[in-house]
Amino acid sequence: MNSQRLTLTTPLQRPSLRTVAELLKPITWFPPMWAFACGVVASGEAMGERWTLIVLGLALTGPLVCASSQAVNDWFDRHVDAINEPKRPIPSGRMPGRWGLGIAVAWSLLSLVWATLMGPWGFAACALAVALSWAYSAPPVRLKNKGWWGNSACALSYEGLAWITGGAVMLGGAWPGAQSVALALLFSVGAHGIMTLNDFKAIEGDRRMGVASLPVQLGAGKAARVACLFMGLPQLTVSALLLAWQLPWHAAGVLLLTLLQWPLMRRFMQQPVERALSVSAFGVPLYVSGMMVSAWGLRQLQLGAGA
Numbered sequence: 001m002n003s004q005r006l007t008l009t010t011p012l013q014r015p016s017l018r019t020v021a022e023l024l025k026p027i028t029w030f031p032p033m034w035a036f037a038c039g040v041v042a043s044g045e046a047m048g049e050r051w052t053l054i055v056l057g058l059a060l061t062g063p064l065v066c067a068s069s070q071a072v073n074d075w076f077d078r079h080v081d082a083i084n085e086p087k088r089p090i091p092s093g094r095m096p097g098r099w100g101l102g103i104a105v106a107w108s109l110l111s112l113v114w115a116t117l118m119g120p121w122g123f124a125a126c127a128l129a130v131a132l133s134w135a136y137s138a139p140p141v142r143l144k145n146k147g148w149w150g151n152s153a154c155a156l157s158y159e160g161l162a163w164i165t166g167g168a169v170m171l172g173g174a175w176p177g178a179q180s181v182a183l184a185l186l187f188s189v190g191a192h193g194i195m196t197l198n199d200f201k202a203i204e205g206d207r208r209m210g211v212a213s214l215p216v217q218l219g220a221g222k223a224a225r226v227a228c229l230f231m232g233l234p235q236l237t238v239s240a241l242l243l244a245w246q247l248p249w250h251a252a253g254v255l256l257l258t259l260l261q262w263p264l265m266r267r268f269m270q271q272p273v274e275r276a277l278s279v280s281a282f283g284v285p286l287y288v289s290g291m292m293v294s295a296w297g298l299r300q301l302q303l304g305a306g307a
Contacts, residue, residue: 019094023103025070029062032162034288035187036061038295039166042180044302050170057122057169060114061162065126068107069133069157073144075100076137084205108134118165119173125165129157147214151195159291160188179298182241186234187291193230194284196223200276215272224272228265231283232258235290242297250297257290 015023036057040047047054074081074090078100082091089095108130115126132153135141143150163184167176176184199206199213200220206213215223235258242251264283268275 013096015089015095015099019089020103023071023074023089023095023100024063024067024107026063026067028070029066031158031191031288032066033058033062035159035162035184035291036166038187038291039163039168039176039180039184040170041166041292041295042163042183042298042302043167043170043176044299044305045170047170053117053169056114056117057166060111060118060126061165064107064111064114065129065133065162066158068104068111068130069136071100071104071107072133073137075104076139076142077144080202080205080209080211083208084202118169121168121173121175122165123173125161125168129161132157145210145212147196147199147212147217151192151199151214154195155191156188158188159191160184163187179241179245179301183238183291183294183298186238186241187294190231190234190287193227193232194280194287196227196230197276197280197284199223200273203273220272221269224269224276228269231261231287232265235287238290238294242294245297245301247297247301250293250300253293254290257286257293261286 040054040057074088078090081088086092090100111130112123112127115123118126132143136143136150136153136157143153161184164176164181167180167184168174175181196214199215200223202211202213203215203220205211206216213223214226217223218226235254239251239255239258242248242254261279261283264275264279268279268283
């Protein structure tokens with residue numbers, strides 16, 4: 001008779017550093033850091049004299065605030081992820097016990113402490129972003145279950161508040177001004193459409209778990225049209241504003257970048273689930289390039305006003 005050997009394994013007590021990094025998702029840090037950089041540029045202030053604050057602000061918007069929001073989302077989405085993406089750190093068991101929640105809380109508190117270096121408006125923008133990240137994922141609010149509100153909260157945090165923080169930092173914590181805030185909010189509206197793109201990969205799991213994403217609520221075809229509308233109209237509005245502000249070349253640049261997204265959007269609306277990733281991969285870089293073009297336009301306007 002062959003004897004079987006029983007191998008006993010010790011339960012995992014704490015996650016590896018690699019697993020913690022995976023939970024914090026560095027690949028997602030770019031959008032808010034880019035938006036922060038746009039706010040810095042749009043302020044019209046000399047960057048060389050404030051490089052330390054710029055570096056601190058980039059660390060705040062990406063590795064701190066954005067990373068904390070990823071940890072919060074993964075903790076409260078662990079049951080959905082067990083269906084959609086079971087290999088993620090928490091559902092896979094590589095992030096044991098309540099470590100995921102502990103990291104989410106610690107990173108959120110560290111973000112708020114760090115934000116005290118950003119002046120009153122910078123701190124206020126950061127505090128609102130942290131609050132929205134918890135409201136987006138955590139019950140009883142859980143805006144993620146309400147597709148329109150959830151995407152709005154996420155878009156405002158990733159784009160608008162990060163942009164405003166960048167401007168506030170450069171202005172010594174002061175209000176960045178109506179023109180900069182207008183661009184920040186318009187690009188936040190556009191980011192609502194970008195957030196919807198991310199929902200197409202999880203339609204089945206969202207439907208089973210009661211997450212009312214826009215593709216679940218509206219169906220894939222209609223949600224694709226809504227996403228394209230949300231992405232396109234704000235960019236056209238930004239182009240019109242830049243033209244009204246006597247910045248024709250910047251207006252033309254934003255318009256051109258918007259038009260280049262149209263072929264991708266058209267194919268996406270024909271095959272929403274299959275083409276959502278292509279719009280994210282190739283259309284979104286064009287979108288964020290338009291953000292920086294408009295920021296440099298506003299910088300030119302600020303420098304001209306101060307001359």
